[in-house]
Amino acid sequence: MNDTPILHVDNLVTAFDTEQGLIRAVDGVSFDVRAGRTLGIVGESGCGKSVTALSIMRLLPKPHGHIEHGRIMFHDQDIATLPADRMHAIRGYGIAMIFQEPMTALNPVHKIDRQLGEVFELHFPEMDNARIREKSVALLKEVGISEARERMNAYPHQLSGGMRQRVMIAMALAGEPEILIADEPTTALDVTIQAQILDLMVKLQQKTGMAIIFITHALGVIAELCDDVLVMYAGTVAERAPVKTLFQHPRHPYTLGLLSAIPRLDNTPKTRLNTIRGMVPSLYELPDGCRFQNRCPYAMAGCSIAPPPLRQIDDNHWVSCYLYR
Amino acid sequence: MNKKSPSEPLLSVEHLKMHFPVLGGIFRHQVGKVYAVDDVSLTISRGETVGLVGESGCGKTTVGRSILQLYQPTAGRVTFEGKDLTRLSRKEMRDLRRDMQMIFQDPFESLNSRHTIGNIVEEPFVIHGIGTADERQQKVKELLRRVGLSARARTRFPHEFSGGQRQRVGIARALALNPKLIICDEPVSALDVSIQSQILNLLLDLQQEMGLAYLFIAHDLAVVKHISDRIAVMYLGKIMEYADADTLYAHPAHPYTSALISAIPVPDPTCRRKAEILSGDVPSPIHPPSGCVFHTRCPYAVDQCKETIPELAAVAGGAGDNHQVACIRTGELRL
Ligand SMILES: Nc1ncnc2c1ncn2[C@@H]1O[C@H](COP(=O)(O)OP(=O)(O)OP(=O)(O)O)[C@@H](O)[C@H]1O
Numbered sequence: 001m002n003d004t005p006i007l008h009v010d011n012l013v014t015a016f017d018t019e020q021g022l023i024r025a026v027d028g029v030s031f032d033v034r035a036g037r038t039l040g041i042v043g044e045s046g047c048g049k050s051v052t053a054l055s056i057m058r059l060l061p062k063p064h065g066h067i068e069h070g071r072i073m074f075h076d077q078d079i080a081t082l083p084a085d086r087m088h089a090i091r092g093y094g095i096a097m098i099f100q101e102p103m104t105a106l107n108p109v110h111k112i113d114r115q116l117g118e119v120f121e122l123h124f125p126e127m128d129n130a131r132i133r134e135k136s137v138a139l140l141k142e143v144g145i146s147e148a149r150e151r152m153n154a155y156p157h158q159l160s161g162g163m164r165q166r167v168m169i170a171m172a173l174a175g176e177p178e179i180l181i182a183d184e185p186t187t188a189l190d191v192t193i194q195a196q197i198l199d200l201m202v203k204l205q206q207k208t209g210m211a212i213i214f215i216t217h218a219l220g221v222i223a224e225l226c227d228d229v230l231v232m233y234a235g236t237v238a239e240r241a242p243v244k245t246l247f248q249h250p251r252h253p254y255t256l257g258l259l260s261a262i263p264r265l266d267n268t269p270k271t272r273l274n275t276i277r278g279m280v281p282s283l284y285e286l287p288d289g290c291r292f293q294n295r296c297p298y299a300m301a302g303c304s305i306a307p308p309p310l311r312q313i314d315d316n317h318w319v320s321c322y323l324y325r
Numbered sequence: 326m327n328k329k330s331p332s333e334p335l336l337s338v339e340h341l342k343m344h345f346p347v348l349g350g351i352f353r354h355q356v357g358k359v360y361a362v363d364d365v366s367l368t369i370s371r372g373e374t375v376g377l378v379g380e381s382g383c384g385k386t387t388v389g390r391s392i393l394q395l396y397q398p399t400a401g402r403v404t405f406e407g408k409d410l411t412r413l414s415r416k417e418m419r420d421l422r423r424d425m426q427m428i429f430q431d432p433f434e435s436l437n438s439r440h441t442i443g444n445i446v447e448e449p450f451v452i453h454g455i456g457t458a459d460e461r462q463q464k465v466k467e468l469l470r471r472v473g474l475s476a477r478a479r480t481r482f483p484h485e486f487s488g489g490q491r492q493r494v495g496i497a498r499a500l501a502l503n504p505k506l507i508i509c510d511e512p513v514s515a516l517d518v519s520i521q522s523q524i525l526n527l528l529l530d531l532q533q534e535m536g537l538a539y540l541f542i543a544h545d546l547a548v549v550k551h552i553s554d555r556i557a558v559m560y561l562g563k564i565m566e567y568a569d570a571d572t573l574y575a576h577p578a579h580p581y582t583s584a585l586i587s588a589i590p591v592p593d594p595t596c597r598r599k600a601e602i603l604s605g606d607v608p609s610p611i612h613p614p615s616g617c618v619f620h621t622r623c624p625y626a627v628d629q630c631k632e633t634i635p636e637l638a639a640v641a642g643g644a645g646d647n648h649q650v651a652c653i654r655t656g657e658l659r660l
């Protein structure tokens with residue numbers, strides 16, 4: 001396996017100009033993505049997972065969202081500063097994304113054949129209609145849609161949630177991307193359908209060797225699917241580690257808290273769960289210093305002075321917490 | 326009645342059916358039925374939690390709403406403390422609602438956004454004409470404290486609160502009239518894990534202190550198992566299996582339960598097991614499959630399953646009536 005990262009995100013800061021002021025939804029996030037591997041990004045609602053993904057795709061809502069600082073190196077190009085037309089080429093066969101809400105990404109008034117066809121036209125302008133149709137059907141089969149030829153004539157609302165998600169995956173794969181970003185692709189699905197989709201993604205990755213960035217708030221899915229994990233909290237990286245290290249030797253108090261707060265099937269019923277007290281601070285009223293301090297059982301005087309830097313404490317294991325120095 | 330519990334149950338649901346009409350054609354006449362709930366029986370004792378779990382659209386919410394008589398059931402009986410709810414007058418039912426409350430998945434939708442938190446929690450007292458204004462304010466403060474909110478919350482509005490806080494408000498309101506049963510419809514599904522565990526603990530504490538019974542509806546089996554004494558697994562309007570929480574997890578007797586358990590991602594990367602992946606989608610409740618409704622996805626289905634509707638019956642060699650399953654192949658299968 002080639003160990004040089006194909007994507008290297010370095011100290012990314014993404015801001016929004018809002019009526020109530022400027023917020024940094026992503027504030028100093030760094031990570032690497034390697035070919036054939038899956039990076040999981042996990043964290044609670046609003047911690048900046050989708051904004052990180054949209055920054056990489058350069059699809060931030062304009063004009064109020066922008067990359068304020070940092071580099072996003074895709075091979076040797078910096079996506080953060082790339083001209084719009086060059087970015088266009090990267091989207092699709094460089095990096096493709098499956099969005100959090102499948103219904104907003106699929107056009108409700110067009111049939112599947114047209115939507116899939118348009119993606120092929122975009123990436124392969126030289127392809128003729130017959131060939132596009134052939135490729136589309138093959139791709140639908142590949143993502144596990146039975147009766148693919150018939151489904152080409154369906155509208156999105158005629159498909160189940162799981163099938164719509166398969167179509168989304170097909171559209172993202174049409175350009176044979178090097179990196180697939182999947183933003184909560186299974187959150188709206190039932191567990192038995194989620195299991196089908198996760199299985200599909202693993203198989204597609206084995207076949208194509210693409211890298212996957214998998215965004216979720218479910219630690220179970222992370223454990224099942226990912227090689228490396230990035231735990232985000234209020235726009236920052238709390239901890240970054242290979243998946244086994246993260247689950248076996250979690251270091252950041254937030255990661256520890258999360259892992260002990262999930263109900264597990266083998267728990268004794270009706271026992272109290274561990275909790276993380278309090279709530280995530282608002283991006284408009286962030287404390288000085290560590291953003292987790294108000295909820296942290298280990299908070300010390302120094303935590304409210306300056307944000308803890310992300311430090312490497314072991315092989316590939318990074319933590320931003322003053323407990324480790 | 327085929328289930329016995331040590332004391333008389335607080336609530337018993339017998340052969341409940343709720344079929345909704347499907348309208349079509351230019352005259353909007355009935356062209357079919359949604360078999361949303363199709364023969365569900367269960368009991369809940371005082372202070373007990375019964376979990377109702379199943380995939381989207383299997384009829385969980387409809388069971389909850391039918392129990393509260395928010396729908397007029399197509400068939401079956403709902404008995405609360407010995408009274409048949411399907412035969413009560415409006416007035417009698419309204420009085421009885423004090424004892425049976427409901428909390429919802431999205432507390433935002435269920436809370437009137439133009440009312441203050443104080444008004445929202447006070448409303449049940451006002452509706453039932455309980456106490457003076459001062460007494461009611463006192464009660465509201467107590468309730469807010471009880472669910473972990475400050476008394477200052479009274480003058481604020483729902484949008485100023487986070488999802489977890491709004492869920493606390495919904496719980497405070499449900500508790501106002503000292504109910505005996507709360508139907509919790511996906512109360513933590515929209516919450517982040519750290520907040521979800523706070524709410525689950527709160528529900529457990531309240532149950533201990535007040536002797537509440539819960540019908541706890543959710544699609545997440547790990548959550549349901551954590552809070553429930555007994556669990557009913559639903560699929561396409563029917564109960565597939567009904568057992569003690571531990572038994573259900575350790576000795577599932579229905580292929581669907583077993584698949585559901587195996588599909589849940591385990592938060593431990595060292596035990597990535599091959600999930601037993603069910604193929605296909607849940608069929609439409611407008612045209613449920615013949616025989617066993619699960620046969621189209623069941624890896625163990627035989628021809629007979631397409632014809633025979635399995636009865637929910639005690640598992641042979643199991644825990645008697647405390648472990649029931651609806652599968653004609655129980656006993657033969659090693660799950
Ligand atoms: N267009 C926008 N304008 C202003 N603020 C925004 C915008 N989009 C996102 N934000 C803010 O940025 C923060 C991060 O949002 P983001 O969507 O990345 O969260 P997330 O981690 O994906 O959460 P979820 O799990 O709910 O999808 C949030 O506080 C959000 O309110």
Ligand SMILES: Nc1ncnc2c1ncn2[C@@H]1O[C@H](COP(=O)(O)OP(=O)(O)OP(=O)(O)O)[C@@H](O)[C@H]1O
Pocket residue numbers: 345346359360361379380381382383384385386387388544610
């Ligand atoms: N008022 C109604 N009229 C017609 N059909 C309905 C009505 N309410 C529910 N249904 C249908 O009945 C079936 C069961 O719905 P229900 O809401 O009870 O499912 P559920 O198990 O609560 O699902 P979820 O997990 O998505 O909340 C679904 O097919 C639904 O579309």
Ligand SMILES: [Mg+2]
Pocket residue numbers: 049050051100183
């Ligand atoms: Mg998101």
Ligand SMILES: [Mg+2]
Pocket residue numbers: 385386387510
């Ligand atoms: Mg429901």
